[in-house]
Structure formats: structure tokens, C-alpha cells
Amino acid sequence: MWTMLKDSRMLFLIIANILSSIGSGVTMIGVPWMLVNRAGGDQIYGYATLVSTIVLFLLSPQIGVYIERISRKKLLLLSEVVGGAITLAFAAWGLLAGHFATWQLIIVYFSGSLYYNVHFPTQFAFTQEIFTKDQYKTLNSILEVQNQSTSMIAGGLASLLVDHIDFAWILFADAMTYFIGFGLFLFIPYQASQAVTVTRSGSMWSNIAEGYRYLKTKPLFVLFFIGALMPFLCVMAGNYLFPVYITSVLHGGASVMGSADMIFAIGAVIAGLTIPWLMQRIGSYATTITAFVMFSISIALFYTFPLIGIYLGFKSLNGWGNAGSRIARNTILMEMVPNHLIGRVNSFFNTVGMGLRVVLIGACTQIVAHQGARAALLMLGGMLLLSFIGVLSSRRLFAKTAASPAHSAVSQEA
Numbered sequence: 001m002w003t004m005l006k007d008s009r010m011l012f013l014i015i016a017n018i019l020s021s022i023g024s025g026v027t028m029i030g031v032p033w034m035l036v037n038r039a040g041g042d043q044i045y046g047y048a049t050l051v052s053t054i055v056l057f058l059l060s061p062q063i064g065v066y067i068e069r070i071s072r073k074k075l076l077l078l079s080e081v082v083g084g085a086i087t088l089a090f091a092a093w094g095l096l097a098g099h100f101a102t103w104q105l106i107i108v109y110f111s112g113s114l115y116y117n118v119h120f121p122t123q124f125a126f127t128q129e130i131f132t133k134d135q136y137k138t139l140n141s142i143l144e145v146q147n148q149s150t151s152m153i154a155g156g157l158a159s160l161l162v163d164h165i166d167f168a169w170i171l172f173a174d175a176m177t178y179f180i181g182f183g184l185f186l187f188i189p190y191q192a193s194q195a196v197t198v199t200r201s202g203s204m205w206s207n208i209a210e211g212y213r214y215l216k217t218k219p220l221f222v223l224f225f226i227g228a229l230m231p232f233l234c235v236m237a238g239n240y241l242f243p244v245y246i247t248s249v250l251h252g253g254a255s256v257m258g259s260a261d262m263i264f265a266i267g268a269v270i271a272g273l274t275i276p277w278l279m280q281r282i283g284s285y286a287t288t289i290t291a292f293v294m295f296s297i298s299i300a301l302f303y304t305f306p307l308i309g310i311y312l313g314f315k316s317l318n319g320w321g322n323a324g325s326r327i328a329r330n331t332i333l334m335e336m337v338p339n340h341l342i343g344r345v346n347s348f349f350n351t352v353g354m355g356l357r358v359v360l361i362g363a364c365t366q367i368v369a370h371q372g373a374r375a376a377l378l379m380l381g382g383m384l385l386l387s388f389i390g391v392l393s394s395r396r397l398f399a400k401t402a403a404s405p406a407h408s409a410v411s412q413e414a
Contacts, residue, residue, distance in 0.1 A: 004138050009130060009188050013123075014142065016184035018150050020080065020119075023177030024112050025154025027087070030162040030170055031109045038102065048106045050358070055110075056117050057354045063118055064347025068340060072126040073190040076119065077182055083115040084178030087171050094168025108171070121350060125342045128334045130190060136334045137276045137284075140327045145272035148323065152265045214341055215348060220397040221336070227390030228288055228329045229353050231295040231322045234380050237360040241380075245373040249306045256308055260315045267319025275327045284335070285398040288328040292391060295321025296384045303377040 004010050035041040035048070067075065090108050094100050131139055161170055215222055242260070246252045271291070279287045298318035301310055337345050360383070367376040 004135060004142065010139075010142070012184045012188050013127070014146055016181040017123075017143070017146055019177040019184075020083075020181040021147065021150040022154045022157065023174035024083070024115065025151060026158045026161065026170060027108065027174045028112050029154065029158035030167060031105050031112070033158075033162055034100070034167065035102065035105055035109075041102075044102060044106075048109060052110050052113050053354055053358055056113060057351060057358075059114075060117065060347045060351040060354065061344070063121060064344040064350075067122050067125050067343025067347070071190070071192055072122055072129060073185065073188065075122045076126060076185050079115055079119040079122065080178045080182035080185065083111065083119075084175045084182070086111045087178060088175035091168050091171035091175055094166070094171060100167065117350070121343060121346050124330070124334075124346055125339065126190070128342055129192075129339050130188070133335060136331045137279050137327075140330045140334070141272045141276045144275075144323050144327050145269050148265045148268040148272065148319075152262065155261065215345065220394045223390050224394035224397060225329065225333065225349050226352055227387040227394070228292065228325060229349065229356070230384055230387035231292060231325045233353060233356050233360055234295070234299065234384065235318075235322050236357045237364050237380060240361055241364050241368065241373060241376050244368055245302070245306075245377065246311075249373050250308050250311060252308050256312070259312055263312055263315040264319035267316030267321075268323035270316070271320045271323035271327065275324045278324075279328060279331065283398075284328045284332045285395070288325055288332070289391065291321045291324030291328060292384075292388060293321075295325065296381070296388065297321075299377060299381050299384060303374055303381060306374060 005014075032045055035045040038044070070078075087108070090100070090104055093104065127139055127143075128136070243257060246256050246260070250256065275287060275291070278290065282290070294317055298314045298321060301314050302318075333346065334342070360380070363379060364376040367379055
């Protein structure tokens, strides 16, 4: 890990990510807080989140194609410029007008969500292209540690700044992190591979069709990745469910919620440091299984023993399992999918994930309203069990991969 951190490409990537993630993270915490503290703001925020998710769900396939059709480096730079320009425009408005209208906050929130959905899939394809296969385990682990660390920092800064500083200045600082990120990404050397260059020659719809044909012939591949998404989807549903669980079941306060988030992040950082070693010892597939089981155990304990001590004590296992399964899953995706298809394949799973996320959050909302938070946890446990069966059912895919060279395993899916 330390050797890879000495690579200037990795160093520029990490610093750019840290700055832009902290800046946009504070903004994406501050906007919902400002909305829900307005009259009827909680409903407005709910509708804004739903509409944003639906729009991004529809845009995701096109984003995947553009990742293949446009230079990945140029698309990264474009995402920084557009994100910075929009944020700076609203920062200037806030400084001049002295306030923000609700529609302006919604646009800031949507632009931040769009930035995440363009920037990070592009970065995923970009890093797969510029680094070598033997670096993927370490690469994904470093990025996971960076993501969790910046999330903790952003959360801490938001708690200190949002109620005490004019939000326009927060947006201004956020805009500057985008522009600094642009400068850092600019210094990362990049040469598009020949396979990616050839992909850019077709029409958008032919590119989408090519990605669909690739996945259509690989049912085990699709089964594994959709199943392996479930811990992450449970975390997304948990962003709504766990605050309700803490207040209505555990009868805890804000301190329990804050402590749980910090312990979760610590578990995720530990995963970033330990998962490469585990993948080296038992392989990426077995590591995915291990992390999935650990995450599922934590959910089962939260349901079976509704106690604050148990919840806080095993929240680190929850964070370790989620981060561990994501690191292993991303590593497998990088290893098995050709780089000229990675944008479309990754966007397909992002699209499926967004759809399932809407369904899970909607189901949790209804279950909590009629049966309580523990019943919703039981539902998530049932979804984890079904997904785990799917992950186990795809094991022949990895037996085949182990028995043949990586490239032929990609091209001959069962």
C-alpha cells in the first residue's frame, strides 16, 4: 500500500478526491439540513430525493456510454469544472442576495448528486485503465480508506460549520475544492487504450446494445454482482431506518447516532487496511463471502438484541462487512471486465442498485409506519439471505476463472 502511495498518479488522485469529497460532502449534508428546517421542508426534501434518484436512474445508461465515448480524463476534468461552476454561481447568488430560495437548494443538491454519479464511475474506469491488474486490490482499498476518512471529516466539519457560517461561504469553499481538484487531475498522465478508442467509433445506441449483449451472455456474472450489492443497499436503506431504530427501539439520542456513524466509519477504514491481505490469502470471491456474512451477522444481532451496547459494539462489524464486500466486488469487476466495456457494465449495476434502493427505502418506510423498525430490519435480513443464495449460486463463475486465464474467463462466461 505504501509503495503505491508513492506513485504520483495515486497521490494526485487521492488529494483531489479528498478535497472535492470534503467540500461536496459538507454541502450535501448542509442542503438537506437547511431544507428540513423550513416549513414543509421534510416533504420537499423527500420529493426532491425521489425525483433526483429517478432522473439519475434514467441517465445512468447514457453516463456509462459517455465514459467510453469521451476521454476519461477529459470527463473527470469536465465534472470538476461543471460542479465548481454551478456551486460558485449559487455561492455568488447567496452572498449577493443574502438568502437561498428552496428551488436553489434543490438545484445545488441535484447538481451534487449528478456530480457523484458522473465523477465516480468515470474515476472507476480511469483508474482501471491507468493502473495494472496486480494493483487493483491495493487501489480499491486505498480509495475505500480515503472515502471513509473524508466522510468522517465532512460530517465533523458540517456539524461545526452549517449552523454557524453563512451557507454561501460554504458553497464558495466547496467550489474552490472542485477547481483545485481540476488542477490535480490535470497533472495525471493519461493515454487512452486502443480498445477504448475503437469503442468511440459507434453510435450511442449501438454502444448501449453492445454492453447489453455482453451482460446477456453472462448470467452468473450478473447474478453475483447484483447479489453482492445488497450490503451496500442495506446501508443506503439504513440511512433512513437506523435513525428511526435508534429513537423508537433503542430509545437513544443524537449521541448514539453520532457514535454509531463514527464506529461504522472506523470499521470501514479497518476493512480498507485488512481486505487486501485477506484477498491475497483466500481470494476475492471468498473475501466477498466473508464480508457479506459479517455484515449479515451484524444486522441479525441488531434485530435479535435491541440494545444500545450491542448496536454500538457491532456497528464496526457492520462497517467492515459493507466496505469489505465493496472492495472485493470492485476488484473482481476490474479484473473481469474489459476496460472498453467497464463504463457501461458499471453503470448497469449502478442503475439496478438505484432501482433496488428506491424499492428498499419505500418498503422500509411502509413497514416502519405499520409494524415498526425491527420488522424493517427483519425484511433487510430476508433480502440479505436471498442475495447470499445468489452469490453462492454464482461460484462456478469463479471456479472457471481460477481454471483459465483472466482474459478468457471474461470472454467465455457460463
